[in-house]
Amino acid sequence: xxxxxxxxxxxxxxxxxxxxxxxxxxxxxxxxxxxxxxxxxxxxxxxxxxxxxxxxxxxxxxxxxxxxxxxxxxxxxxxxxxxxxxxxxxxxxxxxxxxxxxxxxxxxxxxxxxxxxxxxxxxxxxxxxxxxxxxxxxxxxxxxxxxxxxxxxxxxxxxxxxxxxxxxxxxxxxxxxxxxxxxxxxxxxxxxxxxxxx
Amino acid sequence: xxxxxxxxxxxxxxxxxxxxxxxxxxxxxxxxxxxxxxxxxxxxxxxxxxxxxxxxxxxxxxxxxxxxxxxxxxxxxxxxxxxxxxxxxxxxxxxxxxxxxxxxxxxxxxxxxxxxxxxxxxxxxxxxxxxxxxxxxxxxxxxxxxxxxxxxxxxxxxxxxxxxxxxxxxxxxxxxxxxxxxxxxxxxxxxxxxxxxxxxxxxxxxxxxxxxxxxxxxxxxxxxxxxxxxxxxxxxxxxxxxxxxxxxxxxxxxxxxxxxxxxxxxxxxxx
Numbered sequence: 493x494x495x496x497x498x499x500x501x502x503x504x505x506x507x508x509x510x511x512x513x514x515x516x517x518x519x520x521x522x523x524x525x526x527x528x529x530x531x532x533x534x535x536x537x538x539x540x541x542x543x544x545x546x547x548x549x550x551x552x553x554x555x556x557x558x559x560x561x562x563x564x565x566x567x568x569x570x571x572x573x574x575x576x577x578x579x580x581x582x583x584x585x586x587x588x589x590x591x592x593x594x595x596x597x598x599x600x601x602x603x604x605x606x607x608x609x610x611x612x613x614x615x616x617x618x619x620x621x622x623x624x625x626x627x628x629x630x631x632x633x634x635x636x637x638x639x640x641x642x643x644x645x646x647x648x649x650x651x652x653x654x655x656x657x658x659x660x661x662x663x664x665x666x667x668x669x670x671x672x673x674x675x676x677x678x679x680x681x682x683x684x685x686x687x688x689x690x
Numbered sequence: 691x692x693x694x695x696x697x698x699x700x701x702x703x704x705x706x707x708x709x710x711x712x713x714x715x716x717x718x719x720x721x722x723x724x725x726x727x728x729x730x731x732x733x734x735x736x737x738x739x740x741x742x743x744x745x746x747x748x749x750x751x752x753x754x755x756x757x758x759x760x761x762x763x764x765x766x767x768x769x770x771x772x773x774x775x776x777x778x779x780x781x782x783x784x785x786x787x788x789x790x791x792x793x794x795x796x797x798x799x800x801x802x803x804x805x806x807x808x809x810x811x812x813x814x815x816x817x818x819x820x821x822x823x824x825x826x827x828x829x830x831x832x833x834x835x836x837x838x839x840x841x842x843x844x845x846x847x848x849x850x851x852x853x854x855x856x857x858x859x860x861x862x863x864x865x866x867x868x869x870x871x872x873x874x875x876x877x878x879x880x881x882x883x884x885x886x887x888x889x890x891x892x893x894x895x896x897x898x899x900x901x902x903x904x905x906x907x908x909x910x911x912x913x914x915x916x917x918x919x920x921x922x923x924x925x926x927x928x929x930x931x932x933x934x935x936x937x938x939x940x941x942x943x944x945x946x947x948x949x950x951x952x953x954x955x956x957x958x959x960x961x
Contacts, residue, residue, distance in 0.1 A: 677703030
């Protein structure tokens, strides 16, 4: 059996169980009709990944909390604009979260605070390790990241978790822009296959 | 040309990780996505990977966040769904710079810079940084505009919504009599925020009036407030329809129902 196949199917079942993509879509559709109880259920399922990805990018806990609050409120406000045809609720919400974190990075006031904080904050994997319920996702993502070449892995993590633009990544890794674009794309193709994303 | 297209195609990965700088490259890539279904499919798949990475980063938020969010939810009106009158207009297409992630703080900063320089020149973060670094006065001007904006946001839900919208367009144009209008357009809700800088002061008894000028009707969008230090505080206009331009005329106080003079500004609004 191809190890990638088993990884893929296990990822699917694990995430389908825990994430329950269809359920999340349904919840969001109820939220769009003003159902606050549905929003509370959605919060309980999604606040961890939303806060987690923001925290990973921004590092500073109080800024992360602020941005997470903005994002979750945005989800409430814009729920009617969610289009399941464009991807699932989890993807919609984590995309908003990541973009808002990036917005914050790119606004200079935050940039100053972030640089200051990076010096005295321990590496973010410590916080991630505390999130027991995410261990399955984390394990699979880690394994798939490990299957990449070093430069693919570094460019993807610097871009996504580090919140750097691909130009900054090229600068950091001392690689040409053309090469970095290709490495990110090739790495994501491998991640996609490894995670069993259709 | 072939090389150029392949070059753009290779950006699917960086795009899916939100790693393109806002600006011309992102605008071009968005244009390319509209014409390239295979790229759009690839981006969707990559976003799933990004979602898995977000889940892998799951961190328990501080317990008070839940109460804060629920309290905010209880007092926040939801946006209505987009009603599609014709085939799925997913994205505004226009010659205007389209800045998908321009929101909140960046929109505010861009307005401030645009107002200060008299035109919307600084569209990217690095341009904003550069401009700020070169100019102490700009930082002060920005602080002033930001303070005015944040005060206005508290009193004006519509303004807060537009400046917080996920997708907005920044537009600007000089008027024929001098000065500039800077517009943050939220095509999704068909609303805009407009601020001006450097418009000639008017004699007593005259006002600047905003209009939405469409092919079949012209409606007033309100008066510009009196300028302070050359800058008018942002005002919100709603009810934009396809084909509308934002017009500005000089009218006798307290404004008129239809324009009586030639517009000094007619800025096309891509909705």
